[in-house]
Amino acid sequence: MLIHKPADVLPSEITPRSLFERRRDFLARSGAGLVAGAALWHGLPGAARASTRLQSVPSALSTTEPLTERDAVTTYNNFYEFGTDKADPARNAHKMAVRPWTVNVEGLVGKPRRFDIDELLRLAPLEERIYRLRCVEAWSMVVPWVGFPLAALLKEVEPLGSAKYVEFVTHYDPKIMIRDVIDWPYTEGLRLDEAMHPLTLLAVGVYGEVLPNQNGAPLRLVVPWKYGFKSAKSIVTIRLTEKEPATAWNKFAPQEYGFYSNVNPQVRHPRWTQATERRIGELRKRPTQMFNGYADQVASLYQGMDLKKFY
Numbered sequence: 001m002l003i004h005k006p007a008d009v010l011p012s013e014i015t016p017r018s019l020f021e022r023r024r025d026f027l028a029r030s031g032a033g034l035v036a037g038a039a040l041w042h043g044l045p046g047a048a049r050a051s052t053r054l055q056s057v058p059s060a061l062s063t064t065e066p067l068t069e070r071d072a073v074t075t076y077n078n079f080y081e082f083g084t085d086k087a088d089p090a091r092n093a094h095k096m097a098v099r100p101w102t103v104n105v106e107g108l109v110g111k112p113r114r115f116d117i118d119e120l121l122r123l124a125p126l127e128e129r130i131y132r133l134r135c136v137e138a139w140s141m142v143v144p145w146v147g148f149p150l151a152a153l154l155k156e157v158e159p160l161g162s163a164k165y166v167e168f169v170t171h172y173d174p175k176i177m178i179r180d181v182i183d184w185p186y187t188e189g190l191r192l193d194e195a196m197h198p199l200t201l202l203a204v205g206v207y208g209e210v211l212p213n214q215n216g217a218p219l220r221l222v223v224p225w226k227y228g229f230k231s232a233k234s235i236v237t238i239r240l241t242e243k244e245p246a247t248a249w250n251k252f253a254p255q256e257y258g259f260y261s262n263v264n265p266q267v268r269h270p271r272w273t274q275a276t277e278r279r280i281g282e283l284r285k286r287p288t289q290m291f292n293g294y295a296d297q298v299a300s301l302y303q304g305m306d307l308k309k310f311y
C-alpha cells in the first residue's frame with residue numbers, strides 16, 4: 001500500500017501520531033497493496049477503520065478554496081436510507097456491509113459487465129478532486145474526493161448509439177435502512193453527455209481515505225455543478241437507457257425537484273431561494289454561483305435550453 005508522499009499531503013490530512021502508528025502497524029500486518037488492504041479494512045471493526053489511505057494524484061480540476069473540516073464532511077450528511085437527521089448516517093451507516101460489492105453496468109451497451117468493486121478501484125488512476133458540493137437545502141461544502149471519471153467506466157462497456165441517459169440505482173436493504181419517506185431504492189439519472197463530462201466523478205474515497213459508509217461507500221457519484229442529491233451514494237447498478245430515467249426526488253415532489261437539478265441561483269426552489277448558500281463552518285451567506293461555479297466547463301451542455309423549464 002502506498003501512502004501519499006509528504007508533498008501530496010494536505011494540512012487537513014495530518015493525523016495524530018497514535019493514529020498514524022496504528023495505521024503503519026496495520027499496513028505492515030496486511031503486507032498487501034492498496035486494493036487488498038481496502039478489502040481487508042472493510043472486514044475490520046471499530047478503530048482499525050481509520051486506516052486505509054488511497055494513492056491518488058492531485059487533479060487540475062480541483063478548486064483551491066479551503067476545505068470543509070473533515071469532521072463536518074463525515075458527520076453532516078444526507079443519506080436518507082439511514083435517517084433524515086444530518087447526524088443519522090454517521091450513526092447508522094456502519095450497518096451496511098460494503099464487501100463483497102458488485103456494480104452491474106447494463107442496458108444499452110455493447111459490453112454489459114458486472115464489476116467487482118475491487119476491480120473498479122483499479123480501473124483508472126485515482127485522482128484527488130476538490131469540489132464544491134452544493135445541497136438543494138442551501139448549504140455547501142468543499143470536499144476532497146478521491147475517484148475517477150465516470151467516463152472511464154462507461155468507455156469500458158461501450159455505450160450504443162441509442163443510449164441517451166444513464167440511470168443510477170443505489171443499494172437498498174430494508175433490514176438496515178428506513179422504509180418510509182421516498183420510494184426506495186434511491187435512483188438518479190444523467191444525460192449521457194453529462195455522464196461523459198470530465199467533471200463527473202465516481203468517488204471511492206474522501207480526505208485521502210476509503211469512503212466512510214455515510215458518504216456513500218464503496219462507490220458514489222459526484223456531479224459538482226448539480227445539487228447534491230444528484231450524487232447518488234452506494235451505487236449497485238448503472239443502466240444506459242434511451243428514455244429519461246425516473247429519479248427519486250422527482251417522483252417524490254416533481255414540482256420541487258426536476259431531472260436536471262443544475263445549481264441555479266435564478267431558479268427558486270418553490271419553498272426557498274437558491275440565490276445564496278451557507279458554507280458549513282461559516283455563519284455568513286455567500287451568493288450561489290451559476291452551475292455552482294462550473295459554468296465555464298458545463299454551460300455549453302445546456303445551450304438553447306430554458307433552464308427555468310428544465311430545472
Ligand SMILES: Nc1nc2c(c(=O)[nH]1)N[C@H]1C(S)=C(S)[C@@H](COP(=O)(O)O)O[C@H]1N2
Nearest residue numbers: 077078079080135186215228229231232233
Ligand atoms: N443513496 C442516497 N444518495 C444520496 C442521498 C441519499 O439520501 N441517498 N442524499 C443526497 C444528498 S441530498 C446530498 S446533499 C449528498 C450528500 O453527500 P455527502 O453526505 O457525502 O456530503 O448525497 C446525495 N446522495
Ligand SMILES: [Mo]
Nearest residue numbers: 135136228229
Ligand atoms: Mo442535498
